[in-house]
Each structure stands twice: as C-alpha cells, then as structure tokens.
Amino acid sequence: MTATVQYSRIIGTGSYLPDEIVTNNDLAQRLAKKGVETSDEWIVSRTGIKQRHIADDSTKTSDLAVKAAQNALASAGKTAADLDLIILATSTPDFVFPSTACMVQAKLGNRGAAAFDVQAVCSGFVYALTTADSFIKAGRARCALVIGAEVFSRILDWQDRGTCVLFGDGAGAVVLQASDEPGIQAAQLHADGSLTNILCVPGSVAHGQVTGDPFLRMDGQAVFKQAVSVLEQSARDTVAEAGLELSDIDWLIPHQANLRILTFLAKKLGGSMDKLVVTVDQHANTSAASVPLALDQACRDGRIKSGHEVLMQGVGGGFTWGSVVARM
Template sequence: MEANMPFAKITGSGGYLPPRVVTNNDLAAELATRGVETSDEWIIERTGIRQRYIADADTRTSALATRAAQMAMDDAGISAGDVDLIILATSTPDFIFPSTACIVQANLGIRQGAAFDVQAVCSGFVYALTTADAFIKAGHAKTALVIGAEVFSNILDWNDRKTCVLFGDGAGAIVLQASDAPGIVGAELHADGSQAGILNASGNVCGGKVVGDPFLRMDGQAVFKMAVNALSKSAQDVCAKSGVQLSDIDWMVPHQANIRIINFLGKKLGIAPEKVVVTVDQHANTSAASVPLALNTARRDGRIKSGDLVLMQGVGGGFTWGSVLARM
C-alpha cells in the first residue's frame, strides 16, 4: 500500500431485506395459532418494534449478504477485481464451513484476497469493521467488503414471546478503502466471557444430531443493564482515545435492539434524539446486520453526509461490545 495512504475510509454502503414484511399484528396472529399471546401494543411498548422482515425458509444468509454487498460495491463505484478482503459478521452462517464470506466471494465473482467470517453476534459488524481497518492500515488490503448478515428467524423459538418478537432478518454492507484522508478515526472492542449465559444459543451438532438447546435464549433485564453500561463507557473511551468530544458527534448509529436501550443510551451520553439513527421500529433486531443497515438507511436518505462524524456501536452475546468512530 502506498506510504501516503495510511487511513481507511467508508466509500460505499448497501442494505438488503427479504421481501416478506411481518407486522406486529401479523406476528401476533401467527403466534396465536401456537397458543402464544402477544399484541402490537405489547411489542411497541416494550421494544419500539412495529415490523420486521422474515426470510423464506430456503433463503440463506449468503443470499442476503450478496445483495447488500453488491449494492455497496455499486455505491462505491468498484468492481469485483478491486476487492481484496471480505469480512462477514454473522451468527447464522450457511454452513459450519466453508465460511459464508467465501460463498459471497464466489457469488460476486471475486477471485483474489482473503475472505472469512467473524462471530461476535450483535457486535459482529463493529468487530469486522475494526478488523478490516487494521488490515488496510497495516498494508494487507486496499479495498474491503465488510458485511453484517443474518437469518435469525432460523434460531428463534417461536413459542418464546420474550425473544421471538425481537428479531428480524437482513444484511448490510460497506466498502472500506485505503485513503489519504482520515476515515476510521477510532475503535474500541471488548468482551466478557463470564457473561455468556445472559444471551446465547448454546446448542451444537454432534454425530449428526443437535445436542443441547439450539434456540436463542436471553435474560432481558441483565442484557439491558449490561448493554447500557458497556456502551456508554465504550463511547466515552473511544472519543477520549480519538481526541474528540461526544458533542462533536454528528450521528450515533447504535445497535438496533430495543428503543428503550437506544433512548437511555442517547440520554446518558447527552446525544440529542435527532442525532440518533433509529431503524429498530422497521427492521427489528437484525443482530450483526443492524448497524450497517441503519448506516445505509441514513446515508441513502441524506441524513449522514460526507464529512460527518459517526459513532457506530454494537453489543451482543459473548458478551461482546464495541464502538467505531468514522469520518464519512
């Protein structure tokens, strides 16, 4: 990589959601057939979610990821021959192996560079973006596709009202390229494996059989407390490390898990509601896809502009969390 290009900058974004929209009323009607009670009012009051997108049973994560990645490439004006790194964040890969990133690489006709998955659940995109930034700054890549993609509907227990109303499917992607102008200006990643039990899907395949519980389980109160405390400190730390003030942030793009967490976090950090990108009402929680989907939504509708300072944050099972500051 040229000596005068020590930075990594976001040059394009894309997002893709499966065609099927499931409103809260639709979901309540479906769950009623299973004897599970819920309602539009109950879901909105506790989560802020009004609808989500659910993939067909035969749709794999790679299909959603490929569409989002192609949109990001088109937005950045690059072709398959330009990409020399693909990092895909997901907790719902197509297979045990090969990686979903390798499948996307083949789908896009890319024949060079590295491709691998990152598993940090809802923090996955922030982890993947930080990793791609390090690759580019070290001179190991010039143009990276960073993708968050999930088909979380495959690991939901549709008899568990506490979790099944929260999630949706989708994919978001960005193009990150070597640049002579600052782009990713700071990052902080953390994990606390001792908290693995508050959010997990602990089943596995052994001897051709599912062993343990294959569905997502969550202690909602513990996750809420952990998320708000971890993300507020992470935001403060990444700003201090990067030499900027919280007041310098033009946009916060948080993980889209729950409107209560988003609102509480914004208030705790002193970031005005009009500076916070919210898509949880339309997309629900799409795990590793939530941050890039929200970023792409705000770029496409004109809110996030070139030169804006954006704080992106993820928090999820592991327990993992992190923040990235990016100058667009």
C-alpha cells in the same frame, strides 16, 4: 524515510431486506395459533418494534449478504474484482464450513481476495469493520468489503414470547478503502466471556445431530443492564481516542436492539435525539446486520453527509461490545 500513515475510509454503503414484512399484528395472529399470546401494544411498548422482515426458507445468509454487497459496491463505484478482503459478520452462517464470506465471494465472482467470517453476534459488524480497518492500516489490504448478515428467524423459539418478537432478518455492507485522509478515526473492542449465559444459543452439532438447545435464549433484564452500561463507557472512550468530544459526533448509530436502550444511551451521552439513527421499529433486531442497515438508510436518505462524524456501536452475545468513530 518515514512511511506515509495509511487510513481507511467508508466509500460506499448498501443493504438488503427480505421481501416479506411481518407486522406485530401479523405476528400476534401467527403466535396465537401456537398458543402464544402477544399484541402490537405489548411489543411496541416494551421494544419500539413495529415490524420485521423475514426470509423465506429458500433464502440463506449468503443470499442476503450478496444483495447488500452489490448495493455497497455500486454505491462505491467498485466491482468485485477490486476487492482484496471480504469479512462477513454473522451468527447464522450457511454451513458449519466453509465460511459464508467464501460463499459470498463466489457469488460475487471474486477470486483471490482473503475471505473469512467474524462471529461476535450483535457486535459482529463493529468487530468486522475494526478488523478490516486494521488490515488496511497495516498495508495488508487496500479495498475491503465488510458485511453484517443474519437470518435470525431460523434460531428463534416461536413459543418464547420474550425473544421471538424481537428479531428480524437482513444484511448491510460497506466498502472500505485505503486513503490518505482519516476515515476510521478510532475503534475499541471488548468482551466478557463470563456473561455467556445471558444471551446465547447453547446447542451444537455432533455426530450428525443437534446436541443441547438450538434456540436463542436471553435474560432480557441482564442484557439491558449490561448494554446501557458498556455502550456509554465505550462511546466515551472511543470518542476520546479519536481526539473528539461527544458534541463533535453528528450521528449515533448503536446496535438496534430495543428503543429503550437507544433512547437511554442518547440521553446518557447528552446528545440530541435528532442525532440518533433508529431503524429498530422497522427492522427489529437484525443482530450483526443492524448497524450497517441503519448506516445505509441514513446515508441514502441524505441525513449522513460527507465529513460527518459517525459513532457506530455494537453489543451482543459473548458478551461482546465495541465502538467505531468514522468520518464519512
């Protein structure tokens, strides 16, 4: 007897952003007090970013993740008790251990579901979604919560104009459920560890102290060059794996790092700019949270509808990248 092929489908989305909105002008005033010069025009012209949300000192990654998770569960018509898998993508965990996923599980009131973190920086959500899809297709889970959550403001050097203006805090989540109908149609993940130094936080905790550099460091030009190259090829390969053409994709949701990267990618793929979901102007770069934040916004404002084909892409430190094609 042939076993029924098992698929996974996204049945709910959710997101959450800290209350404090910091505009470019606000940030410029704060940085001026530290002797760092920048302006709204300088930031917008290079990145497309106009503002970002910043978490207060009492808010942890798990707090943002729980809010996004609750919104996703409500959207899906599910409760925490329905979950048998929780995967959280983050580079800014609450603790060294236990995993932030376990902290979220406890705060949601779930007991018994497998729970773990994925660390692939800005590719984290795509990595986590692909992992959850594999669990469901293997019959190891039926209802998964996949979250991307970050408080990147905690690892920024506010004296480094080249990086501190780029990032924000936030969380996004989806509920993924076993289905007889295709949802996640294709996924590809990649990494090149030889490029570690172009984007990293080269510090660690040892013997009760921070050793090395605890702040985010980035070679912006190198990251841009790699990002546009690998995202284009990844998009083409993953869409082909799904048995689709690029013209079949209704929405493109790349990692929201820089508007220049987004527009360049859309043009390289031959798609209309109207198919590109952009939130980097409002959220800045929220690392693993950027793709699910953008997905949730486009679902809630009615752009993404049932049956639409969505291409989600991540690229980030590691150096990591990947793509997922999902029918909503």
